[in-house]
Structures are given as structure tokens and as C-alpha cells.
Amino acid sequence: MKEEERQRLVELLRKAIYELTGNYYPDERIRILEYKLERLLKRVHMNSTAPENVISSFMRTPENRKLLIDLMTVPETRFFREREQLEVLFDVLLKDKRQLEVASVGCSTGQEPYSIAMLMAKRGINGRVLGLDINEEVLRKARSGVYNLSQLKDIPEEYRGFVEVKGEFFEINPDIKRRVEFRYVNLIESETFEPLKCRCDVVLCRNVLIYFSGDSKRKALLNLKDMLRKGGILVLSSTEILGKEYHDLFKTVKAERFFFYKKREAEDDKSPCG
Template sequence: MKAEQRQELVELLRKAIYELTGNYYPDERMKILEYKLERLLKSMNVNADTPEGIISFFLKTPENRKLLIDLMTVPETRFFREKEQLDVLFDNLLKGRYSLEIASVGCSTGQEPYTLAMMMAKRGIGGKVVGMDINEEVLKKARSGVYKASELKDIPEDYRRFVEVKGSLLEIKPDIKSRVEFHQINLIDPATFRPFLCRFDVVFCRNVLIYFSGDSKRRALTNLRSALKRDGYLVISSTEILNREYYDLFEPVKEGRFFFYKKRETGDDKSPCG
């Protein structure tokens, strides 16, 4: 394939990914997209030789679309990421709660949902954590609750009683696994959020919205808001900022040195929880 055709293919792929998932690859990440494209072409027997034909091949069946989505949504997570932020949330903002329903959106291989379940268990808080991701392959890994033993280094000493190391593997203990469930969702598709309408006290969506922009980001935030109970909180990474253009959906609340985002009530809101 000629250089100009390859460039056209990458541009068409960027557009297809955006339309499927809302994820936008800016120009500075196009090299990453090209690398992923090479992997995708090697993993599939593509019966096409033009940019338009190749993209049509990727999109023509649910199986092909799944392969495309799974490859393009690369997991990046670890246990107890930004622990100070989590401590402030549980010990200050949510102090005195005896039961919580929490969502972890973009949960990847499950370290964040299990972290939240451990923190709830340690504090005697009941309830459930729901991990959500668009990538079914990483959800399979998450449901297994089995990781590399080397990940023990990310778990503080006073939480290690919730896991068990067996040789080269680290396993989440059953009492923590029973607190967590996993579901496949598409962050820009309201239909996948309908089963979770008004369910959660807190929705985590850390280091995910940075891959969204414009209309897709507003659609994602609207769906996240729909999953929150009245007065529920959205949690993004401490390195992220929710711009003022979204303050019609969420109200910033500062606790310590961290900002959390409280579901804003609106007069024309049609959701049953407000």
C-alpha cells in the first residue's frame, strides 16, 4: 500500500473509532494508532486492498467490530492508584455511610473495582462495586480476579489480607470478589446505561475522559450523570479538570486538595432520580 493510501486508512480508522466508541486520537497520538493498525492487520485476514474496503471489512460484522474495539482500547491500570484521593473520598466526603453503590467506568482488567471493594470492606461499608468497560477481553481478565504476584507491591500492607499469593499469581479472595460485578458498556451509548439509571452513589471515570472531546465527551458525561443517584458524585483523576462548559451537569466540590463533581439538579431534568 502506498504512503498516501496508508495515511488515508489511518484517518478513516480514527473516524471509525470515534464513531464507535467516542474515543478520539489527536494528531500527537497518530503514531500509536498506526502501530495498532499494523497489529490489527496482522491479526485478521483482511479481504480488501483499498482504505475504504479495509475499513468496511473492520465494520461489517459484530465480530470484526469487537476485534477493532478490543485492540484500540488498551488497558492501563493498577491497584490503589491515587490512593490519597480515595482516602479523602471515603473518610471525608462519604464519612458515615454504611452502604454504597459504586461504579468504576473504564475499569480495564479490574484493579480499580477490587481496590474500591477492599477499601469498603476495611471500613465496614456494605454495598456493591460495578466495573464497566467497552473491551470484553479485559473484562474476562477482571472477572477472573487473578493477577501477577508482582502487583502485590501496589497493595498497601494493611490491605493485603484481601488477596492471596499463590506462586507467581495473586488472587482476589472470594469475600472481595463477591462484592464486585462487571458489565460491558459503551460510554457514549445511553442504551447501555439504562439498566444502571440512578443506581450509584459514586461513579469513577478516571483517566478515561481525556480520550473524548466535543460532542462525544458531553454524551459520555450525560450518561455518567444518568447513572448517579440524586447528590451522587463523579470522580475523575486528580490530574484531570472538568471544564466549566460541563457545570450544567456537575457541580465541583473541593475536599482537601481534591475536586469531586456532584450531580447537579436541573429544572428540566426528566430522569426519575433528578
Template sequence: MPMSMNQEIFNFFTTLVERVSGISFQAGKEYLLENRLTELALTLGYKDLQQFYQKVKIGLTPTLLNQIIDTLTTNETYFFRDQHPFEAIKNHILPDLIQKREKEKQIKIWSAACSTGQEPYSLAMLILEHFSKYLSTYKFFIYATDISQSALKKAKEGVYNQIEVNRGLPVTFLVKYFKQEGSSWRIDERVKSLVKFDYLNLLETERKLKEKFDLILCRYVLIYFSKETKTKVFTSLWNTLNKGGYLILGATELPSFTPQDMEKKLLGKTVVYYKKES
């Protein structure tokens, strides 16, 4: 093993993190785990990873566990990631849902594993930009969840640096929906007010989440799970989707199986999984 971390420490942390979050560190990821955990250990004032491990082994507090999960999640994201799913939402999915929910006048969207907020805020800006005429009659609710407390804190603040706003966000949207504060950009209250952020571990979806959604985005998170966890999480996503609703995964991700009521649709360049109504 090309590392100074011994097998016992590697096994301890990988088992802990997979049990809690589903994130599976395969052999070959030792250096990543070691680097991130060593950095956390030093930040928290421990001499090295060995000393941190001894502490965690005998007294793992909820705060420490959160810090370990935070450190080991990959929070890579950007505004309008992959672009074409947002085209599909604008051109096909929202027009269809608006029509279907004419009676309820409510459209519920879930950004599952929202990281630092760019995905749900992109959805909110898309609604403000293209569906504003429905805002007085329909309630658009965007629920955005993640397991990383630090990612959620940043998401709730809605403040992004220049590099982050340069990634995927059209300049017209930056001007219209952000306010500059020194070298950072704060997202507008109009955008924020459409999104509700919450802590949610995807392994606990069905136990914790009592609502169902018309559109679910769960992108670039299943890739971190084992086959078994992927199936479990995918099942709970499917069960959380309303009939007539849509599920969007990351471009490289596939459903674990094909439920009977699933129809795979190609909307523009985006593959979506539609839940049949009957």
C-alpha cells in the same frame, strides 16, 4: 505523515473507532494506531495491515470490531490509583453516604471505564477494610463497566501478575485479599462478591443504564474523547448520579460545564463534584 500506513487506512480506522467508542486519534498518533493495528492484523493471520484493512472494509463482523476496539483502547490502570481519591472516599464520601442512605441501606457505586478491574477491586477492599461493620446491614453494590472485552475478561478473572500487584497495592492488602497461584495472585471471593462487571459503552450510558448511583468514578477516559463527546458523556454521567451523590474524575480531567445542581468540593487533596439535594 511519518508512517507506512496511508491516509486512507488511517482515516478509515480513526472514523470507525471514534464513531463506535468516542476515542479520538489526533494527528500525531498515526504511529500508535499503525503499530497496534499491524500487531492485531498479524495475530489474526493477515499478511499486513493493508490486507486486514481490505477485509474490514468489506466485512466488518461484531467480533472483528471488538478486537479493533480492544486493540485501540489504552487500559493503563493500577490499584488505588492516585491514592488521595480513595482517602476522600474513606474519610468523607462513604461516611456521608452511609448516613444519608440510612433508610434505603444501599450504596451504589459505579466504576465507569474500569479497565482490568483494579479500580473497582480497590473500592471493594477499602469497604471490607474500613466499613466491614456495615456489611451486615447495608448493601454495597459496585458496578464496574468498560468497552474493552479483553479488559473485562481479565477483570472478571481477578488474577494479576507480580508487577500489577506491586503497583499501588499495600502489602498488607496483598496478603489479606489475594491468594498466590504460582507467579500470579488471585483476588479473594469476598472482594469479588462486591463487584459486578459488565460491558458498557459510555456513549450509550443513558440508553442502556437504567440505574442511578451514589458515587461515580470515571477516571482517565474523558481525555481520549473529543470536546463534543466529552460533553455528551459528562452529561450522561451527571444524569446518572443520585442527588446527594459524588462524581470523581481523573486528576487531569475537568467537567465539560457546570450544571446548576453541581457543587465542586475539595476533600483532602481530591476535587469531587457533588450533586446538591435541592
């Protein structure tokens, strides 16, 4: 493939991913996109290398669209990421709660929702954790609850009773697994959020919205807001700040050194969340 064709293909791929998922690859992340494109082309035989034909081939069938999404959306994750922020959430903002519905959006292979379930179990909080992602492949791995032993170091000593070591792997114990449910969602497709409306007290969406901008980011935030019950809390990573252009959706709440975002309700709001 000529360099000019490759450049055109990268641009078309960037547009296709944005249309499918809302994720935008800015110029500074083009190298990552090029690397992923190489992997993609190795997995699928193409009759034509013309950029438009390559992209239309991926967009033509649900199977190929799924392959494209799965390869392009594999975020980094680990157990108890930003642990201090999670502890402030449960021990300060939610200290009197004994029943909670919590969602982890962009949950990848499940480390975050399982960490939340452990935090809740340790504090005697009942309820469910929803692990939500657009990538079906990582959701399958998450449901297994089996991880390489090298990841055990990320789990604090006092929480290791919630896992069982089995040779070179460890598995989340059945009690924690029962607390967690994994589902497919697309942050910019409102219909995938319909069953989740008004369901959650807390929604974590950490290090996900950094890949969104403009209309797709607002659409994603509207879907996250719709998931929350009245007074529900949105949690972003400690390095993310929700700009003023979204203050019609959420109001900022500070607890210790962290910012959280509470669902904003209009005075005449007649939503079913109550």
C-alpha cells in the same frame, strides 16, 4: 501498501474508532494508532488492502467491530491508583456512609473496582462495586480476579489480606470478588446505561474522558450523570478538571486538595432518581 494508502487508512481508522466508541486520537497520538493498526492487520487476513475496504471489513460484522474495539481500548491501570484521592473520597466526603453503590467506568482488567471493594470492606461499608468497560476481553480477565505477582507491590500492606498468593500469581479473595460485578458499557451509547440509571452513589471515571472531546464527551458525561442518584458524586483523576461548559451537569466540590463533581439537579427536576 503504499504510504499514501497507509495514511488514508489511519485517517479512516481514527474516524471509525470515534464513531464506535467516542474515543478520539489527536495528531499527537497518531503514532500509537499506527502501532495498533499494525497489530490489527497481523490478526486479520484482508482480501483487499484498499483503505476503504479494510475499514468496511472491520465495520461489517459484530465480531470484527469487537476485535477493533478490544485492540484499540486497553488503558493503563493498577491497584490503588491515586490512593490518597480514594481515601479522601471515603474518609471525608462519604465518612458517614455505611451502604454504597460505586461504579468504576473504564475499569480495564479490574484493578480499580477491586481496590474500591477493599477500601469499602476495610471501612465496614456494605454495597456493590460495578466494573464497567467497552472491552470484552479485559472484562473476562477482570472477572477471573487473577494477577501476576509483580502487581502485588501496588497493594498496600494493610490490604494484602484481601488477596491469596498462588505461586507466580495472586487472586482476589472470594469475599471481595462477591462485592464486584463486571459489565459491558459503551460511554456514548445510552442504551447500554439503561439498566444502571439512578443506581450509583459514586461513579469513578478516571483517565477515560481525556480521550473524548466535543459532542462525544458531553454524551459520555450525560450517561455518567444518569447513573448517579440524587446528590451522587463523579470522580475524575486528580489531573482532570471538568470545564465550565459542563457546569450545567455537575457542580464542583473540593475536599482537601481534590476536586469532585456532584450531580446537579434542576429545581423542577422530575427524574426518577429522587
